[in-house]
Amino acid sequence: MTSPACIPACSAAKPSLTSVILGTSYPLQERRIKLAVASNKYQAATRKLIAHFFPSIQFTEVLGQREGVKAKPDPSIVNEIVERASISKENTLYVGDSDVDMQTAINSEVTSCGVTWGFRPRTELEKYAPDHIAEKAEDILKFI
Numbered sequence: 001m002t003s004p005a006c007i008p009a010c011s012a013a014k015p016s017l018t019s020v021i022l023g024t025s026y027p028l029q030e031r032r033i034k035l036a037v038a039s040n041k042y043q044a045a046t047r048k049l050i051a052h053f054f055p056s057i058q059f060t061e062v063l064g065q066r067e068g069v070k071a072k073p074d075p076s077i078v079n080e081i082v083e084r085a086s087i088s089k090e091n092t093l094y095v096g097d098s099d100v101d102m103q104t105a106i107n108s109e110v111t112s113c114g115v116t117w118g119f120r121p122r123t124e125l126e127k128y129a130p131d132h133i134a135e136k137a138e139d140i141l142k143f144i
Contacts (some may be wrong), residue, residue: 024137024138024140024141025054025057026057027141028141028144029057029058031144033144034060034085034087035057035058035059035060036059036060036061036062036063036081036085037050037059037061037062037063037064038063038072038077038078038081038094038104039063039064039065040064040065040071040072040100041064041065042064042065042066043063043064043065043066044064045064046062046063046064046065047062047064050062060081060084060085061080061081061084061085063077063080063081072100072101072103072104073100073101073103073104073106073107074104074107075104075107075108075109077104078092078094078104078105078108078110079108082108082110089108089109089110092108092110092111093110093111093112093113093132093140093143093144094108094110094111094112094113095113095115095134095140096112096113096114096115096118097114097115097117097118097119097120097125098118098119098120098124098125099120099124099125099127099128101114102114102125102127102128102130103128105128105130106128111131111132111143112128112130112131112132113130113131113132113133113134113140113143114126114128114130114132114133114134115133115134115137115140116133116134116135117135117136131143
């Protein structure tokens with residue numbers, strides 16, 4: 001699977017995804033895989049958080065909630081990333097730590113990967129039958 005790994009934004013309130021981004025982004029960047037962020041946080045806050053915590057990671061797209069665009073689990077934000085990045089849904093891995101993330105991947109018709117150390121327990125992620133479940137950040141590299 002290639003381009004991009006779509007990952008939800010993290011913040012001080014969601015430090016679990018920080019390890020995903022740091023643990024996987026540099027190896028993915030070296031492999032020239034496009035990375036993007038899809039978040040329900042407001043656009044300005046999403047971009048500010050990503051720029052602050054991950055200044056050396058080159059994201060293809062960083063999108064948050066914006067007026068006129070439905071929030072996740074609506075597929076609009078993922079569809080926009082796919083279009084702007086000029087990639088196919090078949091080559092997209094959506095990584096998330098919540099039921100909303102798993103629903104977003106399903107609604108977007110992209111490959112899903114739930115992470116067990118995040119916002120919700122594994123059992124909640126499993127209800128949505130994700131394509132992959134990662135126990136640690138490095139596992140994500142196997143799914144791409």
